[in-house]
Amino acid sequence: MGVRTLSEALQLSDECRVITTGSAPFNIVHTNKAWSKLTGFKFTEVANRSNSFLQGPHTEAKLVERMRAASEKGETTRVRVVNYDRYGTPFYNSIEIFPLRDMAGKLTHYCGVLHGEDIPDGVVPPIDRKPEELFGSTSGSSTDPDEEEETAAAASGWPAAAAGRGAGRVKRLRRGGHVTLQEALDNTEDAVVMTQPHPPYAITHVNAPWCEMCGYTLEEVEGLSSSILQGAETDEALLSELMASVRRGESSSATLVNYKKGGARFLNQVHIQPVFNQNDEVDQFMAMLHEVDEKERPPHAAPAAAKKAGRRGERA
Structure with missing residues (x-):
């Protein structure tokens, strides 16, 4: 039985976990230490981005589509897909994606639980990429942010983003009162x-x-x-x-x-x-x-x- 609520997903765990928002653009809001160890990425590098940076040339399109279709329906999905870590090394990723819901049954977030497995040498070639250039420049870029996010989300195994990163609404917490997770x-x-x-x-x-x-x-x-x-x-x-x-x-x-x-x-x-x-x-x-x-x-x-x-x- 996987995690079903945001509360469960945020508990300390040795499982590799990533949590995203439950609506477009479905950006990352939390990763844990185990996830960073598997992928090589730090939370601060990937926060507010889609999961598409784990995809590459040997990531099977039909499996990506299966994940996307299930997520759009709010369903749990399980696949074994080729992903790539921070340095371009491929690995088999057995991933299970759970919709997280509140008491009213409303979908609030998604949680992905990853299980990595080494790929034998020669089966899938690594890709050549520089980690510091993976996400491009954070300033002075000629790429339109909305276009960049839509392109990245199209390759992701998570629900397709309908808007750029700049469209996400930021909630400033109240000082006092009832604050939710x-x-x-x-x-x-x-x-x-x-x-x-x-x-x-x-x-x-x-x-x-x-x-x-x-x-x-x-x-x-x-x-x-x-x-x-x-x-x-x-x-x-x-x-x-x-x-x-x-x-x-x-x-x-x-x-x-x-x-x-x-x-x-x-x-x-x-x-x-x-x-x-x-x-x-x-x-x-x-x-x-x-x-x-x-x-x-x-x-x-x-x-x-x-x-x-x-x-x-x-x-x-």
């Missing part, structure tokens, strides 16, 4: 990290703005806790207050010192709130990060070194 996952403007709802609050998803801000990739932080951002000047008392709110399932905000991957110190205005699944239950916790100027530090966000000794809070 879909809203949290679809946010591509704020720096967002999502975690399991229980200790140690392992990271299940980070989006591209979070990766850009903090310097980590999704693949590096999946399964870890947000304590990777903490350091010498992180206020333990504020952390304790935040975690107390998290344990109560409440929203909470604070401004505290955090540290990026390379050790650079930054002032982080963080807002944490529960995220609800289709059963209206707390399924994840979501934190939105905003890097602010040091002048915006509130009085209670003084460096931890200035606090009294012995005030040790639980790490987020």
Whole structure:
């Protein structure tokens, strides 16, 4: 039995998983570490793109069409197709694509579960491509974005895109109120990290703005806790207050010192709130990060070194 809901698809797993939107242009909104290991691509490289970059000259058109037809009908499909990794090496991909639905039965996303298998030497030749040039230039390109997306989607095994990447609607999450998994996952403007709802609050998803801000990739932080951002000047008392709110399932905000991957110190205005699944239950916790100027530090966000000794809070 495969995954059926967005909540199930986002759980930490050793399976190779990719999640896309449920409507055109059916772009990628989440990949996990296992998927990146199989394909060689990082989430930040493929976010908001169709899956067509895995296709190549020996990808069977009839199998692609079978996947497309099933997806357009909202049906589960299983195929074994030739795909290509980041460096052009072919592999057999046994892929199962599930429609993910909400409580009302409405299709919200698709989840693909991949199983890779090596192809014997000489059976399918590799293709010559440079990873850094695979998606083309992100600026100054003469290619029309809508035309580029339609062309790419036509070769994809997922539902054909009817509009370019620029047509996707971005949902900015509300600060407070009832936030759903879909809203949290679809946010591509704020720096967002999502975690399991229980200790140690392992990271299940980070989006591209979070990766850009903090310097980590999704693949590096999946399964870890947000304590990777903490350091010498992180206020333990504020952390304790935040975690107390998290344990109560409440929203909470604070401004505290955090540290990026390379050790650079930054002032982080963080807002944490529960995220609800289709059963209206707390399924994840979501934190939105905003890097602010040091002048915006509130009085209670003084460096931890200035606090009294012995005030040790639980790490987020």
